[in-house]
Amino acid sequence: MKTKKIRGATMIEVLTASFMTVMVVTTAVATLLYGLSSWAKGQGRIYAETDSQKAIRMISMELREAMSVTVDGDGLGLSYRRPQLDVNGNYITPAVWDGVNRRIELSGSTLRIVTDGQPRTICTGVVLTDPLTSGGSGTYKIFQAPAGTITRQITVQVVTQRNTYKSLQSTSRSRETIFLRNIPEITK
Numbered sequence: 001m002k003t004k005k006i007r008g009a010t011m012i013e014v015l016t017a018s019f020m021t022v023m024v025v026t027t028a029v030a031t032l033l034y035g036l037s038s039w040a041k042g043q044g045r046i047y048a049e050t051d052s053q054k055a056i057r058m059i060s061m062e063l064r065e066a067m068s069v070t071v072d073g074d075g076l077g078l079s080y081r082r083p084q085l086d087v088n089g090n091y092i093t094p095a096v097w098d099g100v101n102r103r104i105e106l107s108g109s110t111l112r113i114v115t116d117g118q119p120r121t122i123c124t125g126v127v128l129t130d131p132l133t134s135g136g137s138g139t140y141k142i143f144q145a146p147a148g149t150i151t152r153q154i155t156v157q158v159v160t161q162r163n164t165y166k167s168l169q170s171t172s173r174s175r176e177t178i179f180l181r182n183i184p185e186i187t188k
Contacts, residue, residue, distance in 0.1 A: 037165045044164030048172035051160040055123035056174045067182040069151045075141025077105035125160045
């Protein structure tokens with residue numbers, strides 16, 4: 001009768017297998033962490049862009065209906081008047097002010113609409129440095145009106161910033177020129 005020798009693994013085989021396992025696990029963890037950081041950066045960029053574009057849309061909806069707009073000297077706020085509506089929701093002709101005081105202003109890093117003293121936040125994380133200037137640190141005015149006594153258009157620019165992975169910042173810039181629709185006939 002023959003007996004079989006059961007042979008175990010040598011020390012070199014064990015060390016080689018252990019080293020290969022550690023390398024595979026390390027590579028997998030590094031790939032996972034890199035993927036997670038890229039995902040977090042992308043999410044921050046998406047949120048910053050969404051915030052700035054949403055703010056521009058809301059401001060545009062408000063100002064397109066305006067019959068007069070007065071931009072603050074520093075360009076960080078404006079006051080506007082909207083025309084009065086009849087019971088059917090149509091504008092009264094000729095356009096007359098509805099008597100409601102309205103304002104859009106930057107308060108800290110929050111852009112808000114104030115209607116008769118009641119604030120409503122439309123965007124947070126607003127910064128006053130424009131990333132598209134040389135060096136990326138130039139300041140800008142949120143609201144700009146062309147020279148003249150009657151404001152017929154407003155250029156609005158909003159730059160937002162969001163935190164991403166490891167306290168990095170993602171910045172987004174949105175800009176639009178808004179033409180006022182309801183300027184009374186006597187001023188045209």
